[in-house]
Amino acid sequence: MTHFRLETRRLLEITLQGERVMTRAGAMVAYDGQMKFEKSILAGEGLFGALKRRVGGEGFDLMTTSGSGRVYVAQNAAEILLVPLNNDRIFIESNSVLAFDDGMRSDTVFAGLRGASSGQGLFTTTIEGTGNVAAFTDGTALSLEVTPDEPLFVDPDAFVGYTGNVRQEFVFDVNWKTLVGQSSGESYQLKFSGGGVVYIQPSERR
Amino acid sequence: MLLVRLRNEEVFAKRGAMIAYTGFVEFAPSSSGSEGMRGAAMRSVTGERMTLMSARGTGEVLYAFYGMHVTMISLRGETFYAESESVLAYDGRLRSGTEFLGQGGAGGLIRGAATGSGLFTTTLEGMGELAIVSEGGAIALDVTPQRPIFADPQAYVGHRGQIHSTLVTDVGWKTFVGQSSGESYQLKFTGQGTVYIQAAERGGNR
Amino acid sequence: MTFNARTLPSNDNVNPYSFCVDVASEMFIQKGKMIAYYGSLRFEAISAGPYDALIRQSFNSPLYANDFVVVTGHGKLILGDRGYNISSFDLEDGNLTVRSPNMLGFDPSLICQESTVPGYLTLLGTGKFLASSNGEVHFLEPPVRVDEDALLGWADMPSPSYRYNYSYMRGKFGMVRGMVSNRTTGEERQLDFTGQGTVLIQSSEAALGGAADLEEVIARSSSLGQNELQQLLGNIQQRLQNR
Numbered sequence: 001m002t003h004f005r006l007e008t009r010r011l012l013e014i015t016l017q018g019e020r021v022m023t024r025a026g027a028m029v030a031y032d033g034q035m036k037f038e039k040s041i042l043a044g045e046g047l048f049g050a051l052k053r054r055v056g057g058e059g060f061d062l063m064t065t066s067g068s069g070r071v072y073v074a075q076n077a078a079e080i081l082l083v084p085l086n087n088d089r090i091f092i093e094s095n096s097v098l099a100f101d102d103g104m105r106s107d108t109v110f111a112g113l114r115g116a117s118s119g120q121g122l123f124t125t126t127i128e129g130t131g132n133v134a135a136f137t138d139g140t141a142l143s144l145e146v147t148p149d150e151p152l153f154v155d156p157d158a159f160v161g162y163t164g165n166v167r168q169e170f171v172f173d174v175n176w177k178t179l180v181g182q183s184s185g186e187s188y189q190l191k192f193s194g195g196g197v198v199y200i201q202p203s204e205r206r
Numbered sequence: 207m208l209l210v211r212l213r214n215e216e217v218f219a220k221r222g223a224m225i226a227y228t229g230f231v232e233f234a235p236s237s238s239g240s241e242g243m244r245g246a247a248m249r250s251v252t253g254e255r256m257t258l259m260s261a262r263g264t265g266e267v268l269y270a271f272y273g274m275h276v277t278m279i280s281l282r283g284e285t286f287y288a289e290s291e292s293v294l295a296y297d298g299r300l301r302s303g304t305e306f307l308g309q310g311g312a313g314g315l316i317r318g319a320a321t322g323s324g325l326f327t328t329t330l331e332g333m334g335e336l337a338i339v340s341e342g343g344a345i346a347l348d349v350t351p352q353r354p355i356f357a358d359p360q361a362y363v364g365h366r367g368q369i370h371s372t373l374v375t376d377v378g379w380k381t382f383v384g385q386s387s388g389e390s391y392q393l394k395f396t397g398q399g400t401v402y403i404q405a406a407e408r409g410g411n412r
Numbered sequence: 413m414t415f416n417a418r419t420l421p422s423n424d425n426v427n428p429y430s431f432c433v434d435v436a437s438e439m440f441i442q443k444g445k446m447i448a449y450y451g452s453l454r455f456e457a458i459s460a461g462p463y464d465a466l467i468r469q470s471f472n473s474p475l476y477a478n479d480f481v482v483v484t485g486h487g488k489l490i491l492g493d494r495g496y497n498i499s500s501f502d503l504e505d506g507n508l509t510v511r512s513p514n515m516l517g518f519d520p521s522l523i524c525q526e527s528t529v530p531g532y533l534t535l536l537g538t539g540k541f542l543a544s545s546n547g548e549v550h551f552l553e554p555p556v557r558v559d560e561d562a563l564l565g566w567a568d569m570p571s572p573s574y575r576y577n578y579s580y581m582r583g584k585f586g587m588v589r590g591m592v593s594n595r596t597t598g599e600e601r602q603l604d605f606t607g608q609g610t611v612l613i614q615s616s617e618a619a620l621g622g623a624a625d626l627e628e629v630i631a632r633s634s635s636l637g638q639n640e641l642q643q644l645l646g647n648i649q650q651r652l653q654n655r
Binding site for chain 2: 007008010011026028029030031033072074076077
């Protein structure tokens with residue numbers, strides 16, 4: 001299996017031995033050995049998936065990197081969150097995906113509007129199976145547990161992803177709407193309930 | 207942040223990097239650093255202004271640059287090559303120079319455009335210290351005759367040793383739509399030495 | 413490490429970029445800095461309402477009133493700011509001035525007023541407050557000269573004054589040289605601190621925009637003459653065109 005290692009908190013080293021890995025296009029900063037890079041429509045999704053992402057304006061391109069050697073991946077000096085999956089599924093804000101093992105099933109769904117005024121979309125990418133997943137965050141990510149008796153409320157811009165049996169709801173709080181006052185015009189919070197882990201970043205911007 | 211203690215000495219630094227000082231220190235713009243008139247003339251031909259400040263006197267000066275990471279490098283007589291933009295400060299005892307990449311013909315000029323830093327690489331030689339800034343920190347990757355390193359030109363920060371760099375184009379790489387200009391090219395480093403790579407691309411990549 | 417409502421630290425950093433407040437009574441928080449919370453919290457605007465008395469006593473700044481909210485209820489509230497470092501400070505019968513966008517929150521036991529230096533807020537009294545910074549906060553003792561972009565605040569000391577670098581202004585030929593570029597850097601002009609106290613600096617403030625910066629620009633432009641105002645107008649027009 002490929003090996004994901006944080007060379008620093010902001011630089012991910014992926015070691016491949018005749019294997020493949022999916023990485024966000026443009027995130028490669030260096031590599032050695034023999035590598036081949038190909039553009040990839042999000043694996044396992046086909047044309048429709050690609051179209052979905054473009055329409056939402058939150059498109060990102062993925063590369064399939066294959067070969068033997070080490071690839072160094074980073075994204076604007078953002079911090080990197082590693083979530084190894086063991087026959088699990090993770091939901092990640094599509095824009096935060098950095099890299100994941102080929103061979104896991106992935107899909108992207110439109111999860112709602114970011115804010116009434118901005119009209120920007122919320123896209124969630126699901127990655128399922130066994131393997132490594134890496135996301136990038138603005139500031140060191142926090143993992144917060146969600147339990148049935150203790151739901152978690154999250155600012156949509158801080159949301160990165162979640163694993164487990166978690167239900168995501170939109171909470172429209174009139175009070176909140178008039179207060180948040182960010183230029184992006186956030187008018188809701190995300191409420192997570194159930195049992196699982198939510199990943200957030202300490203920043204309201206991407 | 208970088209703290210420089212001056213005892214009737216001189217240090218050259220990136221303009222705008224000085225954030226605080228105590229003692230008796232005088233600042234003056236330096237059009238050429240310590241590279242002399244030739245360097246200044248070369249740069250003005252291409253319209254690239256050197257943006258260095260000299261700090262001279264006795265006291266302490268604090269340098270920083272927009273929260274970027276500072277990496278210290280000690281030179282013992284050898285030469286360090288750095289993307290001009292990445293140099294934060296250096297000992298006045300070091301001899302600075304510039305390498306005009308345009309000399310390499312079309313390849314050299316393209317490389318300049320690809321790295322996003324114009325056509326000049328700063329060379330620093332001698333006994334003394336220098337500090338480079340990088341987005342998210344720079345990692346040092348060893349280059350050996352058996353193991354060349356490939357890097358994104360916009361993530362390249364500097365190198366030392368007996369290293370030869372060439373611009374390579376990767377057919378697979380070039381097929382990406384909507385990449386920032388540097389993406390179609392990679393820098394290939396061969397020889398023996400160390401290459402410094404930062405965790406982001408100059409000019410950003412969203 | 414995964415946290416839950418119980419294991420989250422109370423009133424301490426969770427990591428350098430996020431801070432967890434154990435909300436038990438009211439607190440003033442800057443808008444938009446809430447990242448997540450457990451429990452039941454209410455966020456109220458600073459205007460008329462049940463907290464009027466509280467506001468009149470502690471928050472004395474109409475200019476920034478819109479930037480802050482009162483948070484009440486019970487729960488663990490996580491604050492973050494653009495991925496900046498967050499630090500908590502204790503003021504004891506003190507007097508601290510800090511750059512407004514970097515003031516994340518403070519106890520209502522403190523009094524908050526606008527500083528006479530545009531873009532800064534002054535906190536007086538005893539209580540806790542949270543500030544964010546680009547990189548870690550560094551403390552310097554006077555006498556020291558600081559680049560304005562890197563200044564975060566100062567405590568228990570007189571406001572600074574501007575100091576221009578004379579030899580820089582003079583130049584090689586003994587004539588006063590013009591500015592190399594429109595933007596002054598820390599080398600040409602610094603804030604000069606004297607007296608006794610502490611100066612807080614950060615690596616440099618990333619470009620922010622927003623009300624605080626606008627205030628600064630407006631305040632500074634009052635010292636410009638006709639010619640300079642025309643230049644400024646030209647500069648602004650060009651930027652609006654370039655968008």
